[in-house]
Amino acid sequence: MGKVRLRNEDAFLNSPExxxxxxxxxMGGHCSGDVASQLLVSRLGALPAQNDLGPRLQAVRDCxxxxxxxxxxxxxxxxxxxxxxxxxxxxxxxxxxxxGVCLWAGDSRCYLWxxxxxxxxxxxxxxxxxxxxxxHMSHRHACAxxxxxxxxxxxxxxxxxxxxxxxxxVQAGDVFLxxxxxxxxxxxxxxxxxxLSVSTPELAVARLFDDVLSGAxxxxxxxxxxxx
Numbered sequence: 001m002g003k004v005r006l007r008n009e010d011a012f013l014n015s016p017e018x019x020x021x022x023x024x025x026x027m028g029g030h031c032s033g034d035v036a037s038q039l040l041v042s043r044l045g046a047l048p049a050q051n052d053l054g055p056r057l058q059a060v061r062d063c064x065x066x067x068x069x070x071x072x073x074x075x076x077x078x079x080x081x082x083x084x085x086x087x088x089x090x091x092x093x094x095x096x097x098x099x100g101v102c103l104w105a106g107d108s109r110c111y112l113w114x115x116x117x118x119x120x121x122x123x124x125x126x127x128x129x130x131x132x133x134x135x136h137m138s139h140r141h142a143c144a145x146x147x148x149x150x151x152x153x154x155x156x157x158x159x160x161x162x163x164x165x166x167x168x169x170v171q172a173g174d175v176f177l178x179x180x181x182x183x184x185x186x187x188x189x190x191x192x193x194x195x196l197s198v199s200t201p202e203l204a205v206a207r208l209f210d211d212v213l214s215g216a217x218x219x220x221x222x223x224x225x226x227x228x
Contacts, residue, residue: 002217010222011037025180036088053096071156087156113196125153182219201225
């Protein structure tokens with residue numbers, strides 16, 4: 001829990017034996033965001049184990065699409081969607097040997113810490129990011145926009161779900177971070193990197209939480225750290 005909100009609508013999946021991890025953040029301000037995030041991670045956690053990364057990726061895609069249809073059935077033309085949304089962001093990491101895949105919708109993030117460098121693998125589906133990419137607005141000015149935090153994609157937000165996917169090679173010593181915006185909105189990239197450079201994933205998560213909670217902690221926190 002952070003210091004402001006009364007309910008944590010984040011959820012996570014930590015399944016190293018099957019090489020799958022996820023973070024989901026229920027959409028604040030909408031009904032039952034915690035239900036949506038918990039549904040996502042429970043469905044992902046129930047997927048059967050497979051050795052081939054290709055079929056695993058397709059199974060995760062199908063799973064997320066199925067949850068999206070369950071959360072967001074087709075609405076009538078006179079419905080008011082903003083009053084009925086039950087949705088969640090999601091970021092999923094799959095690893096099979098030296099092959100990795102990150103797929104996501106929304107602004108939960110996947111980071112890579114490699115050889116003392118921090119890389120953001122995911123790209124936020126947010127109005128702020130759209131302003132930066134399409135309007136060529138500076139990061140500072142985009143952050144100041146009143147709708148900067150609004151999501152442009154999320155599971156359950158619209159009948160059609162567009163997932164973004166990034167495939168990459170995993171190297172020995174890589175450390176991955178999946179987190180909700182309650183983590184990265186409060187910490188600099190330098191602070192994230194310092195936390196991920198500690199000796200174990202458990203210590204890294206503890207460091208992240210301590211660093212956020214020493215500040216304003218305006219949102220709730222969720223993080224999964226994976227070391228290769």
